[in-house]
Amino acid sequence: MLECDRLHTYYGAAHVLFAVSLNVAPGTAACILGRNGVGKSTTLRTVMGLTPPREGSILFKGRRIDGLPAYKVARMGLGYVPEDRRVFAELSVEDNLLVAERQAEGGFGWTAERAFEVFPALQEFRTRLAGFLSGGQQQMLTIARALMGNPSMLLLDEPTEGLSPVMVKTLEEAILSLKREGLTMLVAAQDMHFAAKVADHLYVMNRGAIVYEGQRADMERDAAVIQSHLVV
Amino acid sequence: MTDVLIQILSGVSRGMVLFIVASGLTLIFGVLRVANFAHGSFYMVAAFVTYTVTRMAGGGMPGFLASLVIAPLCVAALGAAIEMLLLRRIQHRDHFYQLILTFAITLIVADGVKMIWGRDYRSVPRPQLLEGSISIFGSPFPSYYVLLIVIGLVIALALRLMLERTRFGKTLRAAVADGEMVGALGVNVPLLYTGVFTLGAWLAGLGGALAAPVGSIAIGIDNSIIIESFAVVIIGGVGSVSGALVGALVIGVLQAIGIMVAPRLAIAFIFIALCAVLLLRPQGLLGRRA
Numbered sequence: 001m002l003e004c005d006r007l008h009t010y011y012g013a014a015h016v017l018f019a020v021s022l023n024v025a026p027g028t029a030a031c032i033l034g035r036n037g038v039g040k041s042t043t044l045r046t047v048m049g050l051t052p053p054r055e056g057s058i059l060f061k062g063r064r065i066d067g068l069p070a071y072k073v074a075r076m077g078l079g080y081v082p083e084d085r086r087v088f089a090e091l092s093v094e095d096n097l098l099v100a101e102r103q104a105e106g107g108f109g110w111t112a113e114r115a116f117e118v119f120p121a122l123q124e125f126r127t128r129l130a131g132f133l134s135g136g137q138q139q140m141l142t143i144a145r146a147l148m149g150n151p152s153m154l155l156l157d158e159p160t161e162g163l164s165p166v167m168v169k170t171l172e173e174a175i176l177s178l179k180r181e182g183l184t185m186l187v188a189a190q191d192m193h194f195a196a197k198v199a200d201h202l203y204v205m206n207r208g209a210i211v212y213e214g215q216r217a218d219m220e221r222d223a224a225v226i227q228s229h230l231v232v
Numbered sequence: 233m234t235d236v237l238i239q240i241l242s243g244v245s246r247g248m249v250l251f252i253v254a255s256g257l258t259l260i261f262g263v264l265r266v267a268n269f270a271h272g273s274f275y276m277v278a279a280f281v282t283y284t285v286t287r288m289a290g291g292g293m294p295g296f297l298a299s300l301v302i303a304p305l306c307v308a309a310l311g312a313a314i315e316m317l318l319l320r321r322i323q324h325r326d327h328f329y330q331l332i333l334t335f336a337i338t339l340i341v342a343d344g345v346k347m348i349w350g351r352d353y354r355s356v357p358r359p360q361l362l363e364g365s366i367s368i369f370g371s372p373f374p375s376y377y378v379l380l381i382v383i384g385l386v387i388a389l390a391l392r393l394m395l396e397r398t399r400f401g402k403t404l405r406a407a408v409a410d411g412e413m414v415g416a417l418g419v420n421v422p423l424l425y426t427g428v429f430t431l432g433a434w435l436a437g438l439g440g441a442l443a444a445p446v447g448s449i450a451i452g453i454d455n456s457i458i459i460e461s462f463a464v465v466i467i468g469g470v471g472s473v474s475g476a477l478v479g480a481l482v483i484g485v486l487q488a489i490g491i492m493v494a495p496r497l498a499i500a501f502i503f504i505a506l507c508a509v510l511l512l513r514p515q516g517l518l519g520r521r522a
């Protein structure tokens with residue numbers, strides 16, 4: 001579904017990604033693990049077309065998307081759940097979803113009603129301004145919002161970051177249920193437990209490069225290696 | 233006492249024109265993040281087009297109404313062309329370049345206007361129906377100013393409905409808050425930018441057409457309106473149409489009262505208000521914190 005080949009990304013003069021290659025097969029979830037500042041978000045932003053790579057190529061459903069503006073990438077079926085949530089604070093929950101409502105190629109027929117089935121907590125607050133939601137509710141809203149574009153693949157940037165344990169569990173379950181529905185996913189995360197629950201395939205990043213790659217089955221065996229890249 | 237009331241009301245009518253112009257500027261500023269110096273040029277071009285249309289159609293009501301339709305549309309087309317052919321090419325560069333570009337446009341337009349309409353002062357007659365005045369507590373108040381207030385309120389209401397009720401308006405507000413995110417959700421950002429810029433230019437044009445029968449039309453009105461409009465945007469808060477309404481009324485009324493108490497210092501009142509807002513509430517009266 002998604003094939004990234006030797007991506008190099010810069011912020012101005014700062015070289016941030018170094019030959020990042022990764023593949024996500026249809027219907028599977030891949031996880032990018034890494035400490036603060038190693039380039040997880042940049043990788044997702046690069047795929048989305050928000051910070052285009054200076055070198056390398058990105059194929060999505062077999063078509064080149066590097067160099068395309070983000071809105072075209074989104075319309076091809078990539079849904080983006082950013083870091084720090086970025087809900088439209090002055091719009092209601094419903095309006096946040098409305099702005100994102102769009103038929104992407106090969107989507108799953110999402111409506112606000114279906115999104116509320118995945119996140120019942122949002123239904124209650126549908127007319128409330130997004131800025132007045134709790135952090136966890138806002139995180140649900142960003143996922144629901146991405147679903148409204150009818151994506152065939154989701155990019156999730158630390159979706160459980162900074163949430164209470166109960167909320168983390170709720171979100172994990174929602175993400176797993178979306179995966180069961182057939183959504184392909186690439187998730188950035190910091191902790192291994194989350195990756196162990198969600199990921200079929202695991203990438204570990206350090207200093208802007210992929211330093212480890214393995215299947216879920218390898219995780220236990222390689223735990224020490226993986227951990228060594230996650231500690232400061 | 234009625235003098236003061238009449239003066240305040242004429243300040244309000246002046247403020248309404250300013251609001252119409254500045255609402256366009258604040259939307260462009262909020263969504264495209266461009267400080268559009270050319271906004272004053274749009275206003276000026278519309279005033280001159282109004283002059284030509286009313287000359288051709290005669291000074292009556294038909295000519296006036298025709299100019300209200302034609303002048304804003306001409307300017308909207310000019311705005312759309314500028315956005316698509318010029319601004320879009322440098323949208324990923326530093327904002328500094330966009331400042332220079334829109335400033336260059338003001339110079340080019342000013343020269344173009346000189347070439348087409350000359351340097352003379354022009355005036356546009358008010359249609360007969362609007363030439364007189366109404367009586368407020370026994371004092372006369374020009375009918376045309378009443379019309380300006382009414383149209384200002386109608387535009388304020390229409391913009392509000394558009395922003396609160398339509399999908400375009402909601403997308404626009406989302407883009408003011410986080411343009412990049414809106415793009416990542418699949419919104420055609422270039423099209424949105426063109427739409428907002430065109431709408432903004434249309435509003436500047438409507439302001440220019442409405443202002444044409446008040447005072448005279450000449451080279452230089454672009455500069456005075458752009459300064460006032462930027463003041464309105466800063467006082468009201470970038471991207472906020474309600475803020476622009478408040479800011480424009482504040483400036484209109486302050487100026488009108490300023491002319492009464494200290495005619496030579498009237499312009500200073502704008503800048504005092506501006507400084508006060510910048511010091512006490514830098515994001516503007518109705519703006520949100522960055």
Ligand SMILES: Nc1ncnc2c1ncn2[C@@H]1O[C@H](COP(=O)(O)OP(=O)(O)OP(=O)(O)O)[C@@H](O)[C@H]1O
Binds near residue numbers: 011039040042043190
């Ligand atoms: N806009 C930017 N301009 C310049 N450098 C940036 C910018 N954004 C990120 N960086 C740098 O790029 C590197 C990678 O950042 P990135 O946000 O991708 O890391 P991350 O793995 O997502 O971290 P975190 O876990 O904190 O979210 C960091 O060193 C960061 O300082």
Ligand SMILES: [Mg+2]
Binds near residue numbers: 040041042083157
């Ligand atoms: Mg990050």
